[in-house]
Amino acid sequence: MYELIQAGEQTYYIQCPAKIGIYRANDREVYLIDSGGDKDAGRKVKKILDQNGWVLKGILNTHSNADHIGGNRYLQQQYQCKVFAEGIEGAFTKHPLLEPSFLYGGFPFQELRHKFLMAAESDVSSFRDADFPQEIEIIPLPGHFFDMVGFRTPDGVVFLADCLSSPATLEKYQLSFIYDVAAYLKTLDMVKEMQAKLFVPSHAEAVEDIRPLAELNQKKVYEIAERIKDICREPLSFDGILQRVFEVYGLTMTYEQYVLIGSTLRSYLAWMKDAGEIEGFFENNMLLWRSGGAH
Numbered sequence: 001m002y003e004l005i006q007a008g009e010q011t012y013y014i015q016c017p018a019k020i021g022i023y024r025a026n027d028r029e030v031y032l033i034d035s036g037g038d039k040d041a042g043r044k045v046k047k048i049l050d051q052n053g054w055v056l057k058g059i060l061n062t063h064s065n066a067d068h069i070g071g072n073r074y075l076q077q078q079y080q081c082k083v084f085a086e087g088i089e090g091a092f093t094k095h096p097l098l099e100p101s102f103l104y105g106g107f108p109f110q111e112l113r114h115k116f117l118m119a120a121e122s123d124v125s126s127f128r129d130a131d132f133p134q135e136i137e138i139i140p141l142p143g144h145f146f147d148m149v150g151f152r153t154p155d156g157v158v159f160l161a162d163c164l165s166s167p168a169t170l171e172k173y174q175l176s177f178i179y180d181v182a183a184y185l186k187t188l189d190m191v192k193e194m195q196a197k198l199f200v201p202s203h204a205e206a207v208e209d210i211r212p213l214a215e216l217n218q219k220k221v222y223e224i225a226e227r228i229k230d231i232c233r234e235p236l237s238f239d240g241i242l243q244r245v246f247e248v249y250g251l252t253m254t255y256e257q258y259v260l261i262g263s264t265l266r267s268y269l270a271w272m273k274d275a276g277e278i279e280g281f282f283e284n285n286m287l288l289w290r291s292g293g294a295h
């Protein structure tokens with residue numbers, strides 16, 4: 001773990017739970033793509049940089065999930081470097097309480113206020129900042145999270161953040177976190193057509209041909225949607241549907257899983273309601289869902 005792997009002439013990644021990219025701008029100066037899950041990850045990154053005689057010039061964040069920005073604060077303090085993030089992702093990075101608040105739908109109780117859902121805060125600069133490395137291409141990848149992006153380095157390596165899960169992850173957890181299902185499917189359509197020397201997803205193996213993995217992730221979305229429609233043949237509340245989803249996929253409920261899969265389920269219900277495949281209605285002051293569209 002935390003092995004440095006060369007992906008291109010100027011591009012590397014660190015093999016860790018959420019892969020960290022390194023772009024070497026010159027012999028001495030480097031930029032990170034994401035920073036790992038916490039201060040300890042930041043320390044391990046610094047050790048790798050020191051071993052190679054590299055100085056960190058900046059951190060490019062793909063999105064604001066805690067496992068991608070958790071090392072920001074430590075590294076920013078060590079190198080006085082800028083952290084680059086845009087839009088809602090920038091706001092969540094600067095104000096990390098927003099992530100568990102968004103997931104829970106209110107002020108998060110103590111068991112949700114920890115490093116896995118709430119990173120240490122860090123100062124943020126826009127992608128439009130003069131110090132952002134202009135030679136790196138920004139690739140919008142909405143769907144998994146609000147304004148998630150990927151990055152293409154000059155030597156043809158593309159970092160795809162969290163828009164893809166590995167086959168093993170899909171098999172184990174079934175439901176990958178998705179904020180906007182329609183946007184996510186469009187992103188995967190775009191990714192399937194992309195060309196690169198190497199693709200580096202954060203939570204899957206680096207590959208030269210990304211299309212099969214993108215198709216697998218798309219197939220899983222449609223499979224889950226069909227399963228939700230089947231569950232909703234009888235009217236159910238949100239918590240009733242969530243319970244059935246956990247039963248069907250053999251998952252175990254925890255506070256973290258409740259908010260992560262619960263938020264994803266709400267996104268599926270919104271997508272399917274907008275498409276007319278599921279309807280919501282009120283009965284005895286309770287919102288219920290059933291498949292088949294309006295009655």
